[in-house]
Amino acid sequence: MLDNKQAMIARLTGVDSSKKTYYTELKKTVEQLKKKTFN
Structure with missing residues (x-):
């Protein structure tokens, strides 16, 4: 699952995007996953 994300x-x-x-x-994705998990 981690590889898929x-x-x-x-x-x-x-x-070619920067690490920033x-x-x-990544933070946006994590926030979306948290919302889906807790709502």
């Missing part, structure tokens, strides 16, 4: 994020941010962009997208 990383692949999804890689598609969203693009291979990657972690921003």
Whole structure:
């Protein structure tokens, strides 16, 4: 599952994106997952 999430994020941010962009997208994804889990 982790590999799948990383692949999804890689598609969203693009291979050449910076680490900052990657972690921003990762935090957004985590927040969305938390909302789905707790709501």
